[in-house]
Amino acid sequence: LNDFVNLSFKNKAMALTSSTMMPLGTVAPPFQLLDVISERTYSLNDLKSDKATVIMFVCNHCPYVKHVQSELVKMAEDYIPEGVKFIAISSNDVENYPEDSPELMREEAKKWGYPFPYLYDETQIVAKAYDAACTPDFYIFDSGMKLIYRGQLDDSRPGNEKPLTGKDLRGALDDYLKGNPITEDQIPSQGCNIKWRD
Template identity: 50%
Template sequence: MGRADGGESMAETLSTFSLKPGDAAPEFELPAADGALQSLTGARGEKGTLVFFACNHCPYVVMLADAIASIANDLADKGIATVAISSNDVENYPQDSPELMASFAKEHGWEFPYLYDESQDVAKAYGAACTPDFFLFDSVGNLYYAGQFDDSRPKNGRQPDGADLMAAVADMLAGRSAPERQLPSSGCNIKWKPGNEPAYFG
């Protein structure tokens, strides 16, 4: 697994795929920037739910943010809800604070919940390793796809279109088996609090 250096490095961290297709989505109840609590159960869509880990400052998230907003609207029309979660250590990375999460979401047109995982327990439960890290669950809450949004990267010149994620969505809605080839998400490592790094990190 690659590892970013903890700062603004463009080195990539790859998702660890701790959850496997068919695993149940770990439940959570987390606050949004305004303090309102949102549970996974309350956020689920009729046809599925996309949970992804994000933050405000990561170049990979910034690059995808507008495309994610557009695709989340498309998913909503298909009955699939979207939830974003930030688990970064805001003491050492204040640019990811909940107050700035609200303005980031507004700037990029995120109309779905953007929640703050202060304890970092939810990130650990999902096996999230990087920002962004995507997890698509089916209508009964079982993991269908854990993988990259698409093959765009900040330095490769490709425009984000969500091709990999949307192909998985199409297969899921068509009742096909989960794709065997699921390329891991790439991004900056989640900024773990000192001493709180999970066993799968590093």
């Protein structure tokens, strides 16, 4: 019975949640957050690119994030030389989810060799400004910091046996960098709900 209760609690705590899909064309809300890797505070202006900027809401413990970590690193390594900047943000409530603490965020970033900053949104103001709902949640902003893509990395999920390719996010980046129109038929990301404070 205890095992059943624990399983039910875990399933409830990690309820599958989809992106809220911020309207395309929205200008990226500004922020100033601590990068747990360098232990410096950066603003969006410090980190953005004059080509394209990818903002990702992630965390340490979510199985949906763990499933895509290798592709996030690979994608960043592929596109950073093209002038694209990547920014990862964790906004989870660390009091109830201590595995998402800044100290453990730093360890996770070092373990995976994150080639991008990993920012700690302690107040959760940034996640709310971006209307972020799940981990992982992805956004691409153009050279003017207007939203051109929000949605899934690809259709691979833990246990569904579909290959992890990053095809949706990569396709949007490729189209934008080549000057091609980006389809507005974008599929929401799915993952654990962001762990909001009470």
